[in-house]
Amino acid sequence: MGKTIQVYGFLSNVSAGEVKTFLEGYTGRETVYALKIRQHKKGGRAYAIVQFTRSSAAGLIIRLANQRLYYGRSYLKAREMETDIVPKPRAFLHTMERVTVNFGCQVSVEKFYVLWKAENVTLNFGTGMRKLEFLVSYCRSKYKLELFYENIWQIELRCPDSQTSKHLLIQLFGAPRIYEKEVPASELVFDDPLLNYFKDVPDDQWVRTTDFTRSNCIGQSSVLCLELPHNLRLPNFRENFAYYKENESRLVLESGSSYSCNLSLVPIVCPLRVIDLPFEILFKVNLLVQNGCIPGPALDDTFYRLVDPCRMDKVYIDHALEKLYYLRECCYEPSRWLFEEYKNFSRSRKYQGSPAISLDEGLVYVRRVQITPSRVYFCGPEINVSNRVLRQFHNDIDNFLRISFVDEELEKIHSINVQARGRRTSIYERILSTLRNGVVIGDKRFEFLAFSSSQLRENSAWMFASRKGLTAADIRSWMGNFSKIRNVAKYAARLGQSFSSSTETLSVSKDEINLIPDIEIMKHGIKYVFSDGIGKISAKFAKKVAAKCRLKGCTPSAFQIRIGGFKGVVAIDPTSSWKLSLRKSMEKYESENTKLDVLAWSKYQPCFLNRQLITLLSTLGVPDRAFEKKQREVIDQLNALLTDPLEAQVALELMSPGENTNILKEMLLCGYKPDAEPFLSMMLETFRASKLLELRTKARIFVQKG
Structure with a gap:
């Protein structure tokens, strides 16, 4: 039944x-x-x-x-009936009703700073769900907050005998996902509440939204405090959370207010106008607040003076802030902690500060901001491969910013969260307003600059903080003339050409470039272009370009390039006397830039047979013994690499020429033995097992000189 x-x-x-x-x-x-x-x-x-x-x-x-x-x-x-209305209804292992949830920050061991409070909340969770689900009613609307285990740092239960209620503190890595129950349309029979009832709101009626509280209090909160009756029996949280603890110390809830200086993107903190902090230090302070290292409400004038390079040694400040980031617990008294740390630095004669790390040519430090539907997270500075724009304006590197739009768990945000049931959600409006209004950090306002094609796939973009004499519009003007491009998507793609990660090589003047016609055929009224995006490079110039790319040995036969408004691939032409021969199909816009940027070049690729190729060759008359012989050769080679250093080096060079095995090749060149060095032996055994698995499951047979 x-x-x-x-x-x-x-x-x-x-x-x-x-x-x-x-x-x-x-x-x-x-x-x-x-x-x-x-x-x-x-x-x-x-x-x-x-x-x-x-x-x-x-x-x-x-x-x-x-x-x-x-x-x-x-x-x-x-x-x-044969089918259910809801095929697999969710069965929660634990449900707690009429719970009061306080959103805010813990500012000391015994004090909690309440930014917003929700009453009569229903809490559902279970072992298989890997998330806590809060059902909240606010201003005649219903909301669902999903807090995934990945965003929970630790859980602490406070149950003092002196208080009538106990408190469950949930310290967060990130904010919960917020859903709003869609208002049903009464004209549709499937949505009319008079004709439909669900005990639990179906998933398709929940629509993703942003922080609905005044001053975006959910986004500013680093801790959730659940008020529970003292006699309420709780489930065993220790089974699901490794970082769970209990103690009998009391907790005082204190009403607080917003501490973020920007209420559209929270939490972003800044000092009063009296204290003028350098951008890099203010960025680090925000990073500490957003990652729960220090509570936002605890930052006062004393703290900002302690991180002011006009009052303190900048070397001390940098080291202290870095040390603060790696503390395992939240620092509730950052001013006092900094003061003690500076005293220790001044007493220690051996302290010389952190060594400066010099970057290789072509690498730069860039700061990044991750924007979720409820919060922002500052990251970096991080090492990035440079591009044409960063190399040209390297003195303004602190004015460049990478932004990424991600979900609350810092994963990719999907299109269904931006547009649901044919209408745009508030997440769409948040993304649009950020791109329009920019990001304000201290006295810098970062505005939209451009994005590359890879950034578009990652929901990312570049921003620039304009200064006197240089704006984002000036940079776009320097990149080239895009006025003839009337298509919005194509315009954005052409802007992105200059932001592709590349290696700068040599300058090529216009009189050293030969414009050659495309190879075209007109057939049945349709024009076919067989040379689309393919140009030529002289052998002599290709050798110089390869040297600039630090390629030793042979010169690649082809390069993926950007030069001015041209993009595409150039192949070596031994007969050409021109440095570059470019076609009309390679020109995307007009630009005066003469630097040749190389994105990639042709590389050796190992050749493997597979089931499909073996079937085709067998059909064409190749005997089975030929494949069996090749398979035996591969197995013998894989067995030999565990004991013979020379065989191991050859196998790694031929079968896996990528960067993953570079460290193994270097160890073999330094004289380490495969059967004597434990790490090398273990990695070679893993490599051998991987290739044997491919051989057994996919018939992937390596072919030398293939």
């Missing part, structure tokens, strides 16, 4: 609530899980499709209908 039945015979004006009340009069309260009222196609009476929480309730209604069941004067008939 299933849980879903159809009950026929109701009056046409009956509502879902009336039918639910009627049926639960027989089956008991909260036994109806889902219910739909529908009209019969031939008119007359209505019928109800009802899904119960247990099959015994459905069986009871069918038995009563067989013995004459009436609704008023209407005689009802019932039959079993």
